[in-house]
Amino acid sequence: MTIFNASVRWPEIINQLTSRPEANVAFRNRENAMPGNVVAETLRGGLFTRIVGKRLLYFQEVGSTMDEARLRAERGTEEGTVVVAETQTSSRGRQGRTWVSRSGNLYLSVVLYPTLQTLPFLNSLCGVAVVRAISNISGLKPRIKWPNDILLDNKKVAGVLVESAIAGEQVHNSIVGIGINVALDADEIDEIAGGATSLNHASAGDIPRDELLREILEQLDNLYIQLNHGDTPIEEWEELLDTLGQRVRITWRGDEFVGVADGIDAQGSLLLRQDDGVVLALAAGDAVSLRPLNQERQSF
Numbered sequence: 001m002t003i004f005n006a007s008v009r010w011p012e013i014i015n016q017l018t019s020r021p022e023a024n025v026a027f028r029n030r031e032n033a034m035p036g037n038v039v040a041e042t043l044r045g046g047l048f049t050r051i052v053g054k055r056l057l058y059f060q061e062v063g064s065t066m067d068e069a070r071l072r073a074e075r076g077t078e079e080g081t082v083v084v085a086e087t088q089t090s091s092r093g094r095q096g097r098t099w100v101s102r103s104g105n106l107y108l109s110v111v112l113y114p115t116l117q118t119l120p121f122l123n124s125l126c127g128v129a130v131v132r133a134i135s136n137i138s139g140l141k142p143r144i145k146w147p148n149d150i151l152l153d154n155k156k157v158a159g160v161l162v163e164s165a166i167a168g169e170q171v172h173n174s175i176v177g178i179g180i181n182v183a184l185d186a187d188e189i190d191e192i193a194g195g196a197t198s199l200n201h202a203s204a205g206d207i208p209r210d211e212l213l214r215e216i217l218e219q220l221d222n223l224y225i226q227l228n229h230g231d232t233p234i235e236e237w238e239e240l241l242d243t244l245g246q247r248v249r250i251t252w253r254g255d256e257f258v259g260v261a262d263g264i265d266a267q268g269s270l271l272l273r274q275d276d277g278v279v280l281a282l283a284a285g286d287a288v289s290l291r292p293l294n295q296e297r298q299s300f
């Protein structure tokens, strides 16, 4: 593991890094070359954040960055601590699903200490940060499938996972996890073939991971600071949601509900208008599964 602390002067960090054998390998995912330390490359170009990324931990391989981040949060690590891994051996999505992790992509988790009031916005905040970052670095225009799938050409290119430790009215910590397929050849992986894509595939290019990581951290930082000042990301998130207007099937606590995704409420819960007119509000944090029944938009 390599620890980067923003309180250390940059030249010292860079000297340390360039003297380490693992930092000298090519940093882009060239064929037959081990990708380099993406955190080191990101810092080399500078990182301008106030909370997110003040402390950065880099692992060549972990079980899940969520668990590494949670461990640090339980020990009271400073807010904004970021855990990045080149690969994960047991990474997860929502509801315990498996998240395919391979070297050459981006996997990170961030430790935050939100309030009960700001907590509901972390999922949308991450979605907006990821979309902005992808768009700024690649020019691609991702959309979002409620609540947490980032899509390109209707295929999943990234996912967001928020896990929080809450006792009564107190939020002990939240870990926000982000996985982005940068170089992944999704069609070669049976479990996701057909439903997933990557930035390199969608752009027919070679997206620089260090620039993308820097942009994600800076966007997260900006949005989180704004959230703490009372500005929520909901309006921007709503505009990115592909789901709105679609006819969908929702599975929730063993029951199925069919209707039109009519909108979201002020906290990002999905408003499902069922055929009998009854409207159901589903929180992003609930164990909800959503499948579009067709891709046509409904007119109201």
Ligand code: ATP
Pocket (backbone or CB within 6 Å): 093, 094, 095, 097, 098, 099, 100, 101, 146, 148, 149, 156, 157, 158, 159, 181, 191, 192, 195, 196, 197, 288, 289, 290, 291
């Ligand atoms: P829903 O939550 O509405 O049921 P979902 O199928 O996207 O939708 P999630 O829990 O959000 O479920 O995401 C996990 C799913 O993402 C996995 O079941 C798998 O199908 C898919 N997946 C796993 N790894 C990747 C990856 N690297 N890229 C794209 N998709 C992936």
Ligand code: BTN
Pocket (backbone or CB within 6 Å): 063, 064, 065, 066, 088, 090, 091, 092, 093, 094, 097, 099, 106, 107, 108, 109, 148, 149, 158, 159, 160, 161, 177, 178, 179, 180
């Ligand atoms: C989803 O689409 O369900 C969310 C996927 C989140 C994957 C990221 S990769 C970094 C972090 N570590 C994990 O084990 N999961 C998240």
